[in-house]
Amino acid sequence: MLRRDVVDHALARRALLRSIYGGGLFTTTSAYDVCDAGVFLKRAAEAYGVTTARTCPICRKLPLAEVAWVYGDAIGDYAGSARSxxxxxxxxxxxxxxSVHEVEVCQGCGWNHLVRSFRTGTPGTSPARRVRRSTG
Ligand SMILES: [Zn+2]
Known part of the structure; x- marks a missing residue:
């Protein structure tokens, strides 16, 4: 699978974690604010995710799972769904x-963050069509 336009979101992740643990004077982010993975996201991570070797940075109890979400007109009804x-x-x-957005999710405390995003696909293949017509 070819990955194009890969964006690593590690810097944003670090900055967010620093704002939680940094104790800066103007810190407004709390762990409560970032641990907002809903039931839908947790279930998707459980069903389609891959368990990583990284421990959750917030609760430090459970390994994080990474789950891929796919977006784009070319994939029709698959857009906005989680994929294994x-x-x-x-x-x-x-x-x-x-586009693919890989999100890390903690099943325990609900921490979730975008890990990386990229574009993929095979040039020359046909885009999905939402409405199929008979070519009769
Ligand atoms: Zn956690």
């Missing part, structure tokens, strides 16, 4: 261009 690594490979082989 195998499903992601299949989509990338079948469609020309779409």
């Amino acid at each position: 690594p195998a499903q992601l490979e299949a989509l990338a082989a079948a469609y020309p261009d779409f």
Whole structure:
């Protein structure tokens, strides 16, 4: 699977964690604010995610899971859904261009953050069509 325009969000993640733990005078971010993974996101991470070797930076109890969300017109109804690594490979082989957002999720405290985003797909394949018409 070819990854294009890869953006690593580690810096933003570090900055956010620093704002939580830094104790700066003007800190407004609390752990409560960032641990907002909803049931939907947690279930998606459980069903489609991959458990990583990283421990949650907030509760420090559970390993983080990474789950991929796919976006883009080219993939039609798949847009906005979570995909397993195998499903992601299949989509990338079948469609020309779409974006992937990999999000880390803690099943315990609900911490979640965008880890990286990129575009993928196979040039030359046809975009999905929301409305299929008979070519009769
Ligand atoms: Zn946690």
